[in-house]
Amino acid sequence: GAVVSQHPSWVICKSGTSVKIECRSLDFQATTMFWYRQFPKQSLMLMATSNEGSKATYEQGVEKDKFLINHASLTLSTLTVTSAHPEDSSFYICSPTSRNTGELFFGEGSRLTVL
């Protein structure tokens, strides 16, 4: 099956710092990348959608200046949480869409804890 690598799998940082999460599709090209956030015992909430080479489209209520998304290539997308605060602590999951098949996959997820 398709391989999606997301890292770091967990990160702890101090309030006010920035954290970058990488998502790579290792054996397929991803035209579209979805970024989800999941708070404990809750569902996955779509944060933003990005297409390779284009600016990301953010969902209502998600600050684009706080959650910077870069989708520079068909195999790599990054999410940077800037000036992180404790309320940003969450499980972040990337979800690339295969260029060839349109199939969706999920990264392993990154658990962010902001102290």
Next chain:
Amino acid sequence: GENVEQHPSTLSVQEGDSAVIKCTYSDSASNYFPWYKQELGKRPQLIIDIRSNVGEKKDQRIAVTLNKTAKHFSLHITETQPEDSAVYFCAASKNNNDMRFGAGTRLTVKP
């Protein structure tokens, strides 16, 4: 936009019994309905999906039904086993875009 509702939020069954989880969606243009199983702290795993041109799909102990007119779809797990215990999410999307998830159902299968 699409709105997906899922019931029940928790479900406890005895091993060997069946489990049914139901979802409704709001956007009649949605045409792809996957179901995911998520174990604690891990990524969702696709267990079965159905497209709008099909009414029912089965894969061993798992089946999904879709009623486009009523805009609802259901997951059926038969002969449940303890390893089926997890959180299950339904989702709906148009051509794999803007996938929206239900709130999740925590299934517990008691041995």
